[in-house]
Amino acid sequence: MNSANTAQAEGPNAYPSAAPLEFRNVSKRYPRSDRPAIADLSFSVPAGEICVLVGPSGCGKTTAMRLVNRMTDLTSGDILLDGESVTQRKPAELRREIGYVIQQIGLFPHQTIAQNIATVPKLLGWEKDRTQRRVTELLELVSLPSEMGDRYPAELSGGQRQRVGVARALAADPPLMLMDEPFGAIDPINRERLQNEFLRLQAEIRKTVVFVTHDIDEAIKMGDRIAILREGGVLAQYATPDELLARPADDFVARFVGADRGLKRLTLSQLHDIVLLDVPTAHVGDAASDARERAAQRDADELVVLDGGEQPIGRLPVARLNGQPVSADDADPLTSTASRETSLRDALSLVVADRNRPLVVLEADGRLAGLVSLELISAALRPADGAGSPEAARGAQR
Amino acid sequence: MSGVLLAPLAAAPVIPDFGRGSTCIRDNKLFCWDWVQSNWGGTLRPALIQHIELTLIAVVVGFAISFVLALAAYRWSRLEPPVGIVAGILYTIPSLALFQLLVPVTGLSRTSAEIALVSYTILILFSNILEGLRNVPADVRDAAEGMGLTRWQTLWRVELPMALPTIVAGLRIAVVTVVSLATVAVFIVNEGLGAPIYAGLQNAFKTELIAAGALTVALALFADGALVLLQRVLTPWARTARS
Amino acid sequence: MNDFVDGIKFIGDNSGLLWHLTIKHLELTGAAVGIALLIALPIGIWLGHLHRGSFVAISISNVGRALPTLALISFGVAILGIGFLNSMIALVILAVPPVLTNAYVAVEGVDRDAVEAAEGMGMTPLEVLLRVELPLALPLIFAGIRIAVVFVIATATIASVAGGTGLGDIIVDQATYRLPGVIGASICVAVLALLAQLLFALLQRAITPRGLRVQKVRPGRPESAAAVPVITN
Numbered sequence: 001m002n003s004a005n006t007a008q009a010e011g012p013n014a015y016p017s018a019a020p021l022e023f024r025n026v027s028k029r030y031p032r033s034d035r036p037a038i039a040d041l042s043f044s045v046p047a048g049e050i051c052v053l054v055g056p057s058g059c060g061k062t063t064a065m066r067l068v069n070r071m072t073d074l075t076s077g078d079i080l081l082d083g084e085s086v087t088q089r090k091p092a093e094l095r096r097e098i099g100y101v102i103q104q105i106g107l108f109p110h111q112t113i114a115q116n117i118a119t120v121p122k123l124l125g126w127e128k129d130r131t132q133r134r135v136t137e138l139l140e141l142v143s144l145p146s147e148m149g150d151r152y153p154a155e156l157s158g159g160q161r162q163r164v165g166v167a168r169a170l171a172a173d174p175p176l177m178l179m180d181e182p183f184g185a186i187d188p189i190n191r192e193r194l195q196n197e198f199l200r201l202q203a204e205i206r207k208t209v210v211f212v213t214h215d216i217d218e219a220i221k222m223g224d225r226i227a228i229l230r231e232g233g234v235l236a237q238y239a240t241p242d243e244l245l246a247r248p249a250d251d252f253v254a255r256f257v258g259a260d261r262g263l264k265r266l267t268l269s270q271l272h273d274i275v276l277l278d279v280p281t282a283h284v285g286d287a288a289s290d291a292r293e294r295a296a297q298r299d300a301d302e303l304v305v306l307d308g309g310e311q312p313i314g315r316l317p318v319a320r321l322n323g324q325p326v327s328a329d330d331a332d333p334l335t336s337t338a339s340r341e342t343s344l345r346d347a348l349s350l351v352v353a354d355r356n357r358p359l360v361v362l363e364a365d366g367r368l369a370g371l372v373s374l375e376l377i378s379a380a381l382r383p384a385d386g387a388g389s390p391e392a393a394r395g396a397q398r
Numbered sequence: 399m400s401g402v403l404l405a406p407l408a409a410a411p412v413i414p415d416f417g418r419g420s421t422c423i424r425d426n427k428l429f430c431w432d433w434v435q436s437n438w439g440g441t442l443r444p445a446l447i448q449h450i451e452l453t454l455i456a457v458v459v460g461f462a463i464s465f466v467l468a469l470a471a472y473r474w475s476r477l478e479p480p481v482g483i484v485a486g487i488l489y490t491i492p493s494l495a496l497f498q499l500l501v502p503v504t505g506l507s508r509t510s511a512e513i514a515l516v517s518y519t520i521l522i523l524f525s526n527i528l529e530g531l532r533n534v535p536a537d538v539r540d541a542a543e544g545m546g547l548t549r550w551q552t553l554w555r556v557e558l559p560m561a562l563p564t565i566v567a568g569l570r571i572a573v574v575t576v577v578s579l580a581t582v583a584v585f586i587v588n589e590g591l592g593a594p595i596y597a598g599l600q601n602a603f604k605t606e607l608i609a610a611g612a613l614t615v616a617l618a619l620f621a622d623g624a625l626v627l628l629q630r631v632l633t634p635w636a637r638t639a640r641s
Numbered sequence: 642m643n644d645f646v647d648g649i650k651f652i653g654d655n656s657g658l659l660w661h662l663t664i665k666h667l668e669l670t671g672a673a674v675g676i677a678l679l680i681a682l683p684i685g686i687w688l689g690h691l692h693r694g695s696f697v698a699i700s701i702s703n704v705g706r707a708l709p710t711l712a713l714i715s716f717g718v719a720i721l722g723i724g725f726l727n728s729m730i731a732l733v734i735l736a737v738p739p740v741l742t743n744a745y746v747a748v749e750g751v752d753r754d755a756v757e758a759a760e761g762m763g764m765t766p767l768e769v770l771l772r773v774e775l776p777l778a779l780p781l782i783f784a785g786i787r788i789a790v791v792f793v794i795a796t797a798t799i800a801s802v803a804g805g806t807g808l809g810d811i812i813v814d815q816a817t818y819r820l821p822g823v824i825g826a827s828i829c830v831a832v833l834a835l836l837a838q839l840l841f842a843l844l845q846r847a848i849t850p851r852g853l854r855v856q857k858v859r860p861g862r863p864e865s866a867a868a869v870p871v872i873t874n
């Protein structure tokens with residue numbers, strides 16, 4: 001690993017380092033234990049990606065993670081960080097180059113938030129100025145006011161402490177972050193907020209991240225790739241979330257991701273990932289015959305009525321066109337609409353709630369984007385490969 | 399004069415010759431301020447200073463020994479039972495007996511007094527230091543290790559600072575205990591505030607008994623208060639944690 | 642070393658006197674601890690039951706610890722003169738704090754869930770105290786009594802200078818008994834204190850409800866160390 005590189009990183013735009021991580025036939029057997037905690041585990045995480053380790057309690061997730069920073073030593077196999085075996089490194093030095101966030105956070109209660117964050121820079125012998133600048137920058141990065149640096153951990157809420165934990169792990173700009181159930185002890189609302197914040201942060205800093213959770217929904221949301229482990233530390237499947245949900249490798253994975261895996265897959269894509277249905281439109285005041293003709297061309301039985309500013313104001317069944325010019329009064333008002341950012345899952349829910357009628361999708365400026373129908377959504381569920389798949393689109397958007 | 403050579407105390411107070419002085423002193427009233435004034439420089443102040451010396455030496459030496467023992471027992475937990483039992487036995491032996499039992503070994507000396515006083519601090523300090531270290535939450539220790547602190551760095555930067563409140567609590571008990579027991583040392587060395595107390599007991603002179611006794615209590619309370627302040631200064635985080 | 646041999650010889654030669662003084666010593670101890678229990682137990686248990694007065698109940702043991710034995714005795718002598726009463730008062734004053742504080746902490750600290758469950762089953766406050774709080778608090782209450790007993794045995798030795806009667810009579814009177822006598826009596830007192838400590842440790846174990854023994858006793862923790870509770874405030 002390029003340690004000079006990591007130590008130099010500074011400033012919001014200076015995150016040069018992310019290192020690939022590779023597990024090669026790693027096994028771990030604890031002393032006085034008859035079966036291995038990790039068995040022949042192999043997978044690799046490309047630099048800058050989030051790999052989520054997920055699996056039932058006791059399957060060896062924490063163990064796998066602690067093998068990386070040598071909090072636990074492996075029995076056989078090898079782990080390569082940036083192509084270099086971790087077993088060749090001095091544990092203390094190695095750990096200073098790896099950010100580590102544990103579930104209970106483990107902030108030092110006797111030190112201020114600023115001192116907590118400065119722990120690794122201090123160990124690395126950074127100058128005071130530089131450390132201080134880094135602390136300020138990190139507080140900002142994790143959205144904490146800088147005055148909070150002088151407080152003690154006991155004076156923070158759980159969510160704030162969790163952010164400090166992440167800031168502390170990021171302090172020396174490590175090329176790899178290990179996060180063991182970092183949001184495990186937090187209520188659902190704050191948990192979601194922290195998840196989103198971390199994804200936003202990751203888009204900025206692009207670290208290689210190993211993220212442990214036992215919550216499959218969190219795994220799907222956070223992971224670029226997901227490694228599902230089963231009892232005894234055996235890798236059941238290693239895949240992108242979409243692949244995992246579309247093609248679970250076996251019964252165990254299928255059961256673990258849940259019977260609603262189809263619905264879960266829908267959360268992975270948003271409406272701008274799919275091609276929407278074209279819908280005929282009519283402006284207020286258009287002649288009824290023109291409108292009827294336009295609907296007939298598209299073989300549609302309804303029109304979307306637009307006002308003078310091209311904003312949709314209602315939907316008009318063709319049957320209701322009675323020779324009078326198109327008027328807003330004849331149209332059904334728009335009860336529900338979606339935006340391009342709406343997930344397919346939410347879109348499905350809206351469609352079903354409206355008696356399976358296709359849903360109107362609006363652009364950000366309020367203009368009509370198109371319709372989304374039940375058929376379109378279920379077509380998106382069919383395993384798709386290559387460009388245009390929801391997963392690829394999602395990757396680009398990140 | 400040494401305590402052991404003193405005559406046995408009579409059950410009835412001897413009418414002593416209190417010499418020149420006020421009527422208060424001659425009548426052996428409960429408390430005569432003028433006696434305190436005239437004997438401050440010659441008797442009470444030197445005794446107080448000796449008492450502080452006796453206490454400080456015992457606590458410092460006792461702390462050093464306990465600290466090393468506690469660190470060792472923290473590292474190798476097998477050491478705890480033997481150390482605890484020996485320290486417990488020393489702590490249980492009545493002070494007067496322990497002082498006397500040391501006389502054949504180290505004589506009627508300050509060394510004997512200090513050895514006995516030190517031995518009373520060990521149990522308290524040892525258990526509190528060890529308890530303080532062990533009470534450091536596992537996740538904090540884990541986080542320290544995970545960030546690449548060496549074992550030694552973890553001990554000095556994380557575990558010991560966090561154990562400080564418990565350690566200072568132990569120090570408070572130890573100091574107060576030693577201040578109290580150091581008066582009993584007068585039976586083997588004529589030093590400290592035990593000396594004027596003993597003299598007062600011999601001739602039932604009330605002012606001296608009360609003055610020396612009060613000084614001892616004051617010293618104990620003062621030392622205790624000073625340590626409370628020290629702890630406040632050293633552990634600002636503990637205050638916020640409690641509130 | 643010769644002095645120790647002489648001391649042991651003294652014990653052999655004067656077993657009658659030593660026995661007599663040991664009994665006196667134990668009588669003094671028993672009386673002082675007994676009075677202290679009568680005063681301290683009801684107050685400590687009642688305050689603990691009410692969850693009130695924690696400041697008084699806790700700080701009394703700090704103050705008690707800060708009272709130097711010999712100073713207390715010297716106040717007693719100054720005010721009451723040399724005699725039995727003065728020694729007794731001093732010993733009672735020293736024995737009250739550990740008993741009171743431990744009783745308070747023991748009852749106060751009984752698992753709130755257990756108490757609420759008992760109340761929920763319709764027990765009166767007195768029944769809660771007698772059937773739930775006291776049995777659960779007993780080991781800690783007993784630890785306080787043990788501390789007081791060992792403390793009083795030690796201090797009763799010193800009380801000899803102020804008119805108490807016990808093994809201290811020999812120790813403070815080297816003019817009469819010489820060094821062998823002083824050493825012999827010191828050995829006796831030390832053994833007496835250690836035996837009391839041991840006896841009470843065993844008793845405490847015996848009265849600890851079995852359900853508590855599993856969770857409270859830490860492996861590898863010496864019994865004697867538990868005599869000094871780790872106090873953090």
Ligand SMILES: Nc1ncnc2c1ncn2[C@@H]1O[C@H](COP(=O)(O)OP(=O)(O)OP(=O)(O)O)[C@@H](O)[C@H]1O
Binds near residue numbers: 057
């Ligand atoms: N220090 C240890 N000594 C012996 N066995 C251990 C040790 N740590 C973990 N194990 C065992 O190894 C297995 C994997 O444990 P691990 O903590 O890695 O599981 P996990 O997947 O993180 O579980 P959880 O989701 O509950 O955190 C378990 O069977 C556990 O009992």
Ligand SMILES: [Mg+2]
Binds near residue numbers: 061
């Ligand atoms: Mg785990």
